[in-house]
Amino acid sequence: MASAFIRACVAAWRCQLASLLALAVTAVGTLVVLALLLLPVGVGFRLLPPAARLLRAASDRARGRAARWTDVRISPPEPLPAGPARAVLGDEGFWRDLGWAWLEPVVGGLLVAVPLVFIEYGVFGALVQPFVWRLLGDTNWYAFVLVHSTPTMLAALALGLAFTAAGVCAAPAVLRLHSRWGRWLLSAPRSTELARRVDRLDRTRTQAMDTQAAELRRIERDLHDGAQARLVALGMTLERAVRLLDSDPPTARELLLDVRRTSAQALEDLRGLVRGIHPPVLADRGLGDAVRALALDCFLDVHIEARLPGRLPSPVESAAYFAVSEMLANAVKHSGAREVHIALEYEGALLRITVTDNGRGGADVSRGTGLTGVRRRLDTFDGTLALHSPPGGPTTVTMEIPCALSSPKTSSC
Amino acid sequence: MRVVLAEDLFLLRDGLIRTLEEHGCEVVAAVDNGPALLRALLDEEPDVAVVDVRLPPTFTDEGLQAALEARRKRPGLPVLVLSQYVEQLYANELLATGDGAVGYLLKDRVTDTAQFVDAVRRVAAGGTVMDPQVIARLLSRGEARGTVGSLTARERDVLELMAEGRSNAAVAATLHFSESAVAKHTASIFAKLGIAPSADDNRRVLAVLAYLKR
Numbered sequence: 001m002a003s004a005f006i007r008a009c010v011a012a013w014r015c016q017l018a019s020l021l022a023l024a025v026t027a028v029g030t031l032v033v034l035a036l037l038l039l040p041v042g043v044g045f046r047l048l049p050p051a052a053r054l055l056r057a058a059s060d061r062a063r064g065r066a067a068r069w070t071d072v073r074i075s076p077p078e079p080l081p082a083g084p085a086r087a088v089l090g091d092e093g094f095w096r097d098l099g100w101a102w103l104e105p106v107v108g109g110l111l112v113a114v115p116l117v118f119i120e121y122g123v124f125g126a127l128v129q130p131f132v133w134r135l136l137g138d139t140n141w142y143a144f145v146l147v148h149s150t151p152t153m154l155a156a157l158a159l160g161l162a163f164t165a166a167g168v169c170a171a172p173a174v175l176r177l178h179s180r181w182g183r184w185l186l187s188a189p190r191s192t193e194l195a196r197r198v199d200r201l202d203r204t205r206t207q208a209m210d211t212q213a214a215e216l217r218r219i220e221r222d223l224h225d226g227a228q229a230r231l232v233a234l235g236m237t238l239e240r241a242v243r244l245l246d247s248d249p250p251t252a253r254e255l256l257l258d259v260r261r262t263s264a265q266a267l268e269d270l271r272g273l274v275r276g277i278h279p280p281v282l283a284d285r286g287l288g289d290a291v292r293a294l295a296l297d298c299f300l301d302v303h304i305e306a307r308l309p310g311r312l313p314s315p316v317e318s319a320a321y322f323a324v325s326e327m328l329a330n331a332v333k334h335s336g337a338r339e340v341h342i343a344l345e346y347e348g349a350l351l352r353i354t355v356t357d358n359g360r361g362g363a364d365v366s367r368g369t370g371l372t373g374v375r376r377r378l379d380t381f382d383g384t385l386a387l388h389s390p391p392g393g394p395t396t397v398t399m400e401i402p403c404a405l406s407s408p409k410t411s412s413c
Numbered sequence: 414m415r416v417v418l419a420e421d422l423f424l425l426r427d428g429l430i431r432t433l434e435e436h437g438c439e440v441v442a443a444v445d446n447g448p449a450l451l452r453a454l455l456d457e458e459p460d461v462a463v464v465d466v467r468l469p470p471t472f473t474d475e476g477l478q479a480a481l482e483a484r485r486k487r488p489g490l491p492v493l494v495l496s497q498y499v500e501q502l503y504a505n506e507l508l509a510t511g512d513g514a515v516g517y518l519l520k521d522r523v524t525d526t527a528q529f530v531d532a533v534r535r536v537a538a539g540g541t542v543m544d545p546q547v548i549a550r551l552l553s554r555g556e557a558r559g560t561v562g563s564l565t566a567r568e569r570d571v572l573e574l575m576a577e578g579r580s581n582a583a584v585a586a587t588l589h590f591s592e593s594a595v596a597k598h599t600a601s602i603f604a605k606l607g608i609a610p611s612a613d614d615n616r617r618v619l620a621v622l623a624y625l626k627r
């Protein structure tokens with residue numbers, strides 16, 4: 001309750017800032033228009049590129065604020081062309097910025113002024129009316145209340161408080177609306193967004209195919225060197241045992257016992273291989289229990305909080321499982337931690353995995369291949385990995401994968 | 414001894430029936446899926462059930478779920494679970510009730526028929542049988558955590574076999590000790606780990622497993 005009130009107050013303060021910034025944007029917009037007007041006389045050509053850059057800086061800041069204040073992500077346009085004014089004039093993002101610079105003060109500025117007007121008028125009613133009504137005679141109106149007596153003064157006081165409260169309460173919603181308005185004006189054009197998406201898909205698809213091919217090669221090699229080789233040995237030993245069965249039964253018996261041992265080893269190889277491809281518990285029970293099984297094999301104290309409403313798509317489960325496995329291995333090898341907390345949550349079509357250890361910190365994605373590999377694997381699902389590991393710890397890795405549930409809860413996930 | 418058997422692969426089911434019957438067990442029901450297994454367990458009231466973890470129709474842990482469900486309805490119903498893989502998580506779930514009469518073995522162990530039938534009998538008699546792989550993983554985790562560090566190598570061998578559910582006599586035979594030497598080692602292990610000694614074999618196994626799971 002208290003934190004919601006503080007958040008609303010912060011939002012109201014941000015509305016105030018946004019209204020002032022809207023005025024600053026007008027100044028930049030005017031500068032750009034001036035440069036455009038001066039194009040026919042030549043000076044404009046020299047003035048336009050820096051003015052356009054200034055405008056882009058302002059719009060970039062507005063995008064940043066929308067993300068920070070209200071979590072509204074505005075996709076940035078392509079960077080401004082570095083060349084002469086002609087290149088700037090041909091840039092779609094520049095014209096969008098300019099449109100925003102002229103509309104923002106009128107629409108955006110007015111929008112964020114609404115809660116401010118309520119708050120300021122409310123504060124005036126609550127703080128000033130009780131003291132001035134005696135001096136002002138019979139024509140002193142506060143909103144729709146004619147303030148000329150103690151009861152009407154109290155009514156004005158209450159009304160003022162109500163206005164203030166309404167303004168503060170409305171501030172977060174208005175701020176969000178303002179960000180969305182900014183997104184409508186400032187987003188990169190659809191074609192740019194699609195081109196980016198295609199680029200990304202192209203890159204992650206290549207990565208996924210490379211990873212898969214490497215994985216298949218590894219499996220092939222493991223089978224070739226492991227189970228396959230043992231089965232060949234088994235066949236040869238059996239062959240010798242058959243030959244010796246009549247002439248030397250004790251040796252034949254030894255050989256057969258050897259066959260039993262080799263077959264057990266071949267099975268063990270296959271088990272290890274299958275575990276690396278798709279762990280049985282993951283197939284049986286899903287991500288929650290598979291991570292619990294991982295924790296049981298880990299010698300650190302692992303605490304798990306799994307809040308998954310059902311099974312996730314199998315490829316996502318698999319990627320998430322191997323990611324957690326990698327994080328645990330890192331914690332064991334590098335962090336010197338004694339405890340690890342793992343939280344699995346699914347909310348709003350997003351799987352979020354948080355792995356925190358109480359180790360010495362200082363982990364870095366760019367060093368070592370483990371984290372890079374996990375990030376690449378998550379990339380295929382449009383997933384993200386964020387690492388927070390200050391020296392001295394603790395280390396927190398947050399992974400997010402957008403996905404739909406594949407089935408409602410059937411067993412204890 | 415009346416046995417209910419659940420295994421979906423025909424060849425293995427057939428082999429298991431033959432092995433069990435050769436050793437004087439009566440297979441009263443041999444089923445190949447989870448729902449049929451649960452029905453057989455509740456209707457036939459067998460002396461012991463031998464169950465494959467992965468069964469149709471879902472080909473997940475259907476067999477284990479049916480066994481756990483049957484044990485919820487008939488506490489103490491002896492169940493020996495077989496699997497291509499051993500998972501600590503599943504072992505814990507089987508041990509959770511704390512009253513024994515459970516076994517959890519890798520499928521490969523059936524190739525040693527004498528030991529396998531012995532395990533079936535021990536479970537039927539209310540004992541606990543854990544696969545050496547489960548115990549080896551528990552012990553190596555215990556070593557890394559420093560919970561079994563004070564034991565000598567010999568004592569660790571005894572602990573390993575004890576945790577698998579072997580009796581003193583069986584431990585003695587495997588390690589080529591006398592039974593009194595095993596008893597001495599056992600007493601020393603319990604003192605070092607701070608586990609209350611128990612004359613009852615099954616209580617003793619469960620206490621050791623509980624200690625190793627910490």
